[in-house]
Amino acid sequence: MNSVKVAAHKSGCLSSLHSKSLSSLQWISPLQYIKATSPKLDPPNDTTSMTELPRKPKFISHEATINLIKREKDLEHALQLFNKVASQKGFNHNNSTYATILHKLAQSKKFEAVDVVLHQMAHEPCKFHEGIFLNLMKHFSKALLHERVLEMFYAIQTIVREKPSLKAISTCLNLLVESNQVELMRTFLLNAKKNLHLRPNTCIYNILVKHHCNKRDLDSAFEVVREMKRAKISYPNLITYSTLMDGLCESGRLQEAIDLFEDMVSKDKILPDTLTYNILINGFCRGGKLDRAGKIMEFMKKNGCNPNKFNYSALMNGFCKEGRLEEAKEVFDEMQIAGIKPDTVGYTTLINCLCRASRVDEAMELLKEMKEKKCKADTVTLNVILGGLCREGRFDEALEMLERLPHEGVSLNKASYRIVLNFLCKEGELEKATELLGLMLSRGFLPHFATSNELLIRLCEAGKGANAAMILFGLLGMGFKPEPDSWSVLVDLICRERKLLPAFKLLDELV
Numbered sequence: 092m093n094s095v096k097v098a099a100h101k102s103g104c105l106s107s108l109h110s111k112s113l114s115s116l117q118w119i120s121p122l123q124y125i126k127a128t129s130p131k132l133d134p135p136n137d138t139t140s141m142t143e144l145p146r147k148p149k150f151i152s153h154e155a156t157i158n159l160i161k162r163e164k165d166l167e168h169a170l171q172l173f174n175k176v177a178s179q180k181g182f183n184h185n186n187s188t189y190a191t192i193l194h195k196l197a198q199s200k201k202f203e204a205v206d207v208v209l210h211q212m213a214h215e216p217c218k219f220h221e222g223i224f225l226n227l228m229k230h231f232s233k234a235l236l237h238e239r240v241l242e243m244f245y246a247i248q249t250i251v252r253e254k255p256s257l258k259a260i261s262t263c264l265n266l267l268v269e270s271n272q273v274e275l276m277r278t279f280l281l282n283a284k285k286n287l288h289l290r291p292n293t294c295i296y297n298i299l300v301k302h303h304c305n306k307r308d309l310d311s312a313f314e315v316v317r318e319m320k321r322a323k324i325s326y327p328n329l330i331t332y333s334t335l336m337d338g339l340c341e342s343g344r345l346q347e348a349i350d351l352f353e354d355m356v357s358k359d360k361i362l363p364d365t366l367t368y369n370i371l372i373n374g375f376c377r378g379g380k381l382d383r384a385g386k387i388m389e390f391m392k393k394n395g396c397n398p399n400k401f402n403y404s405a406l407m408n409g410f411c412k413e414g415r416l417e418e419a420k421e422v423f424d425e426m427q428i429a430g431i432k433p434d435t436v437g438y439t440t441l442i443n444c445l446c447r448a449s450r451v452d453e454a455m456e457l458l459k460e461m462k463e464k465k466c467k468a469d470t471v472t473l474n475v476i477l478g479g480l481c482r483e484g485r486f487d488e489a490l491e492m493l494e495r496l497p498h499e500g501v502s503l504n505k506a507s508y509r510i511v512l513n514f515l516c517k518e519g520e521l522e523k524a525t526e527l528l529g530l531m532l533s534r535g536f537l538p539h540f541a542t543s544n545e546l547l548i549r550l551c552e553a554g555k556g557a558n559a560a561m562i563l564f565g566l567l568g569m570g571f572k573p574e575p576d577s578w579s580v581l582v583d584l585i586c587r588e589r590k591l592l593p594a595f596k597l598l599d600e601l602v
Contacts, residue, residue, distance in 0.1 A: 151176045153184075157191045166199055183217060190223045197230035202239075212250055221247045221255060225262050232266040237275055240266050244279075254287060261294045268302040276302070293325040300331055304338030312338060327359070333367045340374025345383075348374060365391075365399045372402060376409025381418075384409055400426065404437045411444035419444055432464070439472045446479030454479055470504045477507060481514035486523055489514075493530065505536045512538055516546050521553055 151159070156176050163169040173192045177184055189212055196204045205227070212219065224243045231239040244263045247255045255263075260283055267276040283289040291299075296319045303312035312335060319325050332355045339348040348371060355361045368391045375384035384406055391398060403426040410419035423441050426433060438461050445454040458476060461468050473496065480489040489511045496503060508531045515524035524546055531538060538546075 150179060151182075153182075153188055156188050160188075160191050160195060166196065166201060166204070169195055170204065184215065185217050186219050186223065189215075189219070190226070193223060194226055194230075197227055200230075200234055202231075202234070202236070209246065209250070219251045221251050221253070221259050224251070225259060228263060228266060232270055235270070237267065237270055237272045241275060241279060257292055257295070260287070260289065261292075261298060264295060265298050268298055268305070271305075291322070291325060293319065293328055293331070296322075296325050297328075297330050297334060300334050304334055304341075307338070307342060309335075309338050309342065309344075329355075329361050329364065329367065332359075332361065333363075333370055336367065337370045337374075340370060340377070343378060345374055345378050345380065363396065365396060365402060368396065368398070369402050369405055372405045372409075376405060376412075379413070381406075381409050381413060381415070398426075398429070398431075400431050400434060400437060403429075403431065404434075404440065407437065408440050411440055414444075414448070416444055416448050416450075433466065435461075435466060435469055435472060438466060438468070439475060442472060443475045446475055446482070449483060451476070451479040451483055451485070468501070470502060470507060473501070473503065474507050474510055477510050481511055484518070486511070486515060486518075486520060490523065490527060493527070497534070505531075508534075508536050509539050509542065512546075513542055516542055516549065519549070521546070521550055525550070 156172070159172055160169050163172060169192065173184075173188070176182055176188075189208065193205060193208055196202075196208065224247050228240045228243045231237070231243060240263060244255060244259060247253070247259060263279060264276065267279060280289075289295075296315055299315050300312050303309070303315065316327050316331060316335065319327050319331070332351060336348045336351055339345070339351065352363065352367075352371065356363065368387060371387050372384045375381070375387065388398060388402065388406055391402070403422055407419045407422040407426075410416070410422065419441060423433065423437070426437070438457055442454045442457050445451070445457070454476060458468060458472070461472075473492070477489050477492060480486075480492075493503065493508060493511060508527065512524055512527050512531070515521075515527060528538060528546065537543075
């Protein structure tokens with residue numbers, strides 16, 4: 092019994108003695124360990140652990156492929172990824188993966204690559220949907236490749252292996268109409284009637300009505316509407332009437348627009364929406380009939396259609412254009428009382444009107460109000476304010492804004508600087524103009540060609556040749572090429588001051 096205990100004790104001691112040394116070794120199987128310690132065999136050369144065996148490549152799913160392609164900024168890498176995942180065992184591209192890569196390529200106008208992918212699609216066994224081609228049609232139209240729009244439409248039958256839907260027909264027709272591709276549109280319609288047995292629905296008829304209204308051919312537009320009524324299955328709807336009213340208003344036929352409005356409501360029992368009312372309000376404002384526009388707004392409210400910000404903005408813009416500032420402010424205040432938050436366009440419209448009326452301080456208060464109400468002023472708003480300040484000769488305030496705003500994260504464009512510089516040159520504020528030009532160049536903005544030449548000549552006429560030369564060399568570094576008159580005036584001034592070395596340098600630049 093004691094001997095057993097001793098043996099156990101010795102065994103425990105051995106395990107404790109070797110625990111640290113064994114724990115530091117890589118794990119190997121008992122058989123490998125026996126072979127390694129056997130005096131009869133050489134130690135094995137390969138002691139690679141099981142944990143170091145090469146891992147099986149991770150399978151990339153369709154969803155993961157789509158996400159990777161969307162995130163990839165390099166188009167070539169995106170295509171390589173698209174091709175690489177297809178080499179996985181059991182993976183075949185589907186409609187979604189093809190749609191993703193085609194959208195990415197078309198968005199970057201890589202249309203040759205699009206054609207390669209489309210050719211590959213034609214030999215795929217998977218089921219495709221026409222949505223891929225509707226998206227490509229829009230990209231080709233945006234790139235002004237109108238015949239390719241038709242190609243994508245006809246590819247639907249080839250690759251999707253189904254007849255294009257009415258939605259596809261409407262999309263194609265609308266893109267051709269918006270691009271004013273009249274001949275292509277006619278060819279398309281004839282082909283659709285002959286080969287697809289097209290029976291136009293209301294949507295397709297509305298596109299044709301819009302086409303004729305855009306061409307100011309209202310007689311043809313009304314003829315389409317009469318055909319719609321005869322067809323019965325495609326009766327005119329609110330969009331039809333709104334399009335016709337817009338065409339009549341654009342042509343100055345305001346009374347006919349009102350008559351059509353009344354027929355729509357009384358005869359066809361179609362209720363107008365805010366867009367329909369906006370067409371009439373805009374039309375009467377453009378025609379200078381602001382009182383009638385106001386009455387339309389009142390009629391709208393009485394008949395249970397609450398005006399939106401576009402309705403208020405249209406009426407306010409009409410009053411501003413006629414210089415009826417107080418009425419414009421009333422509309423602006425009424426909009427806020429109705430619980431509608433003015434947007435940047437609405438604020439800018441009123442700010443511009445105030446600046447034109449030499450009420451810049453009120454405009455500045457509105458700009459402050461925009462900031463308080465978290466309505467971000469854009470470059471148009473700021474340029475309107477800068478112009479207003481300059482017209483009142485408040486150049487220091489305008490220059491302070493130009494200096495400060497970029498540091499506050501507000502974006503300015505080249506027009507912002509040019510507005511102030513033009514006024515400074517016009518008013519002979521040459522010192523301030525010179526300082527502003529230096530600020531412009533330091534921020535990478537080049538002044539207008541005519542303004543630059545005018546400033547150079549004015550500085551020379553004021554006897555400030557050194558300033559003119561300094562500005563000229565700064566402009567040359569930005570790629571500016573002054574007129575010969577500017578050169579000759581500056582060289583002549585420097586020569587009269589007997590500064591020959593600067594004159595030679597200028598001549599070298601000229602040559």
